[in-house]
Amino acid sequence: MTSKNIAILGGGNLGSSIAKGLVKSGLMTPQQITITNLDLELIQHLHDEDGFNITTDNISAINGAQIVIIAVKPTAARALLNQVKDALGNGEHVVISVISGIKIHDLEEILGDMPIIRAMPNTAIAIQESMTALSFNEKGLTYKQEVSEIFNQLGSTMVIPEAQMPAATVLASCGIAFALRFLRAASQGGIEIGFSSKLSLEIAAQIMKGASKLIIENNSHPEPEIDKVTTPLGVTIKSLNKMEYEGFSSSLIQGVVAGYNKILETES
Ligand SMILES: NC(=O)C1=CN([C@@H]2O[C@H](COP(=O)(O)OP(=O)(O)OC[C@H]3O[C@@H](n4cnc5c(N)ncnc54)[C@H](O)[C@@H]3O)[C@@H](O)[C@H]2O)C=CC1
Numbered sequence: 001m002t003s004k005n006i007a008i009l010g011g012g013n014l015g016s017s018i019a020k021g022l023v024k025s026g027l028m029t030p031q032q033i034t035i036t037n038l039d040l041e042l043i044q045h046l047h048d049e050d051g052f053n054i055t056t057d058n059i060s061a062i063n064g065a066q067i068v069i070i071a072v073k074p075t076a077a078r079a080l081l082n083q084v085k086d087a088l089g090n091g092e093h094v095v096i097s098v099i100s101g102i103k104i105h106d107l108e109e110i111l112g113d114m115p116i117i118r119a120m121p122n123t124a125i126a127i128q129e130s131m132t133a134l135s136f137n138e139k140g141l142t143y144k145q146e147v148s149e150i151f152n153q154l155g156s157t158m159v160i161p162e163a164q165m166p167a168a169t170v171l172a173s174c175g176i177a178f179a180l181r182f183l184r185a186a187s188q189g190g191i192e193i194g195f196s197s198k199l200s201l202e203i204a205a206q207i208m209k210g211a212s213k214l215i216i217e218n219n220s221h222p223e224p225e226i227d228k229v230t231t232p233l234g235v236t237i238k239s240l241n242k243m244e245y246e247g248f249s250s251s252l253i254q255g256v257v258a259g260y261n262k263i264l265e266t267e268s
């Protein structure tokens with residue numbers, strides 16, 4: 001349990017997921033977290049259902065917090081940063097930015113020389129299963145242990161050089177969507193061979209969970225695990241070879257690289 005208060009500026013998909021994960025982990029109470037949005041209606045449910053403090057006033061949220069998470073879309077970032085820079089300049093705050101494509105140097109240009117951490121989580125942070133990448137500026141390094149401990153409660157954490165942040169954004173953050181597309185496609189195949197939509201989805205979700213746990217808990221690699229499933233002359237290899245013929249692995253790899261090239265257009 002931390003005694004610090006957190007302000008989450010821009011409570012949308014990711015900001016609200018982080019807030020929920022912090023409470024679910026037992027690290028904080030909802031009363032320690034203030035979530036802001038320009039439109040209060042969008043976050044009213046976070047107060048009514050989960051007990052978080054909510055406001056449209058970014059400055060008052062910052063004044064009541066020691067850790068400030070900035071979670072607006074990249075297009076809204078500059079206006080927000082300019083609005084809050086004075087409130088953040090009193091030496092009492094640590095800023096954690098989850099904005100994709102905006103570098104620490106760009107944040108420092110607006111906010112000045114203060115502790116800044118870039119974090120790239122994914123939406124599974126709401127259930128403490130994120131894969132979160134962290135990069136620190138020099139002053140932020142003072143908080144490396146504290147911030148790493150927060151994100152460790154919310155899944156797995158990797159500290160990386162900022163130059164790897166675009167790659168982490170694609171693989172670790174967008175990757176949740178890629179995995180969900182696999183899940184959806186597998187369940188659609190399941191419907192075609194006779195399962196109800198509900199059962200097919202349940203099967204697909206459980207096989208993904210099982211496959212992930214085999215790798216994580218056994219510290220294993222996919223190929224030896226796949227070898228255990230592929231009976232000679234059997235069904236699995238028939239399906240796999242057809243999938244590969246249709247471009248399964250290649251399309252995933254190309255998709256990851258396309259996302260990486262896209263983010264490099266803004267962050268280089
Ligand atoms: N959604 C995801 O899975 C991930 C998102 N990110 C990054 O996190 C950031 C947020 O993404 P989402 O949560 O998906 O966006 P979102 O659009 O769901 O949430 C952002 C919220 O900020 C509010 N907002 C805009 N300007 C504001 C201001 N000046 N003051 C207060 N609130 C303001 C908007 O009304 C919106 O509800 C983006 O920069 C995105 O690139 C990073 C990793 C994963």
Ligand SMILES: O=C(O)[C@@H]1CCC=N1
Pocket residue numbers: 100169173174
């Ligand atoms: O799609 C996006 O641009 C952001 C970056 C990571 C997840 N969502």
